[in-house]
Amino acid sequence: MDKAANLLMRERPSTLTNSFGKDHEYCPDCKDRGIIIIDNNTARICHCQEQKRLERLFKSSQITPAFRAKTFENFVTDNRPPIIKAMFECARDYAQRFTEIQKQENNWLVFLGEPGAGKTHLSMAVANWLLARGIPTLYFQHVEGLGELKDLLRKQGEEGIAAKLEQMKKVELLIWDDLFWGKEQPREFELEITFEVLNYRYLNLKPTIISSNRTPQQLLKIDNGTIGSRIVERGKGHMVVVQDHEANYRLMGE
Incomplete structure (x- = not known):
């Protein structure tokens, strides 16, 4: 596994904020690592990353x-x-x-x-x-x-x-x-x-x-x-x- 994946594997406490400003716990599927390990050689991006991207879009839209x-x-x-x-x-x-x-x-x-x-x-x-x-x-x-x-x-x-x-x-x-x-x-x-x-x-x-x-x-x-x-x-x-x-x-x- 490459260095970037190893870094993402490190658990870190985090709180996500959705597009309406409500806090919720970090993703239980990937534990907020951003990726899900399938085996020693492969991993996939977690669905929560798409949610984070949408949250950033809502924030940058300047819609109240x-x-x-x-x-x-x-x-x-x-x-x-x-x-x-x-x-x-x-x-x-x-x-x-x-x-x-x-x-x-x-x-x-x-x-x-x-x-x-x-x-x-x-x-x-x-x-x-x-x-x-x-x-x-x-x-x-x-x-x-x-x-x-x-x-x-x-x-x-x-x-x-x-x-x-x-x-x-x-x-x-x-x-x-x-x-x-x-x-x-x-x-x-x-x-x-x-x-x-x-x-x-x-x-x-x-x-x-x-x-x-x-x-x-x-x-x-x-x-x-x-x-x-x-x-x-x-x-x-x-x-x-x-x-x-x-x-x-x-x-x-x-």
């Missing part, structure tokens, strides 16, 4: 524990308008066929329009579904995320945000939540960051989930349509626009 609880199973469609059911089906189809869709040009999932319709919930449901299947994912909330980038820029200069932008550009699946939130015209910093990241993903056919309270027409009026046109184009086939106030469950008192 509350959002990790958002699933297709707990999304309510009963007594909701048909457009909400259509949005649900669109999200589920995207998740289930992701390995096929990600190879296509129009591989973005886009939910636009009325707030309170469940756009974020379904975006998280897709993300959690794919994370559980080993797809690297990153969540970016527009207002909070840009605020963090501004702080980094102020404290560390452009080098401070370079690593974050690189991660956003190249992660296998990026979720950009509440894009251009608010009624006012996006400021220059917003536009520069948004275009830099989304244009890279547009050019390199990187799967992306966009949710926004803006409609397609409103997005196309921003920055001469340089960002909106890319979103609309890549979202063909998996884009739902909610424009009915009745779709807003917050206004319904639910």
Whole structure:
């Protein structure tokens, strides 16, 4: 047996933390060695290593524990308008066929329009579904995320945000939540960051989930349509626009 295997054979106390932050005992099958010895010449990787990998994916996704609880199973469609059911089906189809869709040009999932319709919930449901299947994912909330980038820029200069932008550009699946939130015209910093990241993903056919309270027409009026046109184009086939106030469950008192 080689030196690496011998090192892994040494027992060491350990506690694993699952994706929801709950501690549990180390793996009883391999006693947290990471491998299971079959005989003197062979060994195999223990199943717990895959679990650890998934836990790291959930942690790096920057999806909060509350959002990790958002699933297709707990999304309510009963007594909701048909457009909400259509949005649900669109999200589920995207998740289930992701390995096929990600190879296509129009591989973005886009939910636009009325707030309170469940756009974020379904975006998280897709993300959690794919994370559980080993797809690297990153969540970016527009207002909070840009605020963090501004702080980094102020404290560390452009080098401070370079690593974050690189991660956003190249992660296998990026979720950009509440894009251009608010009624006012996006400021220059917003536009520069948004275009830099989304244009890279547009050019390199990187799967992306966009949710926004803006409609397609409103997005196309921003920055001469340089960002909106890319979103609309890549979202063909998996884009739902909610424009009915009745779709807003917050206004319904639910």
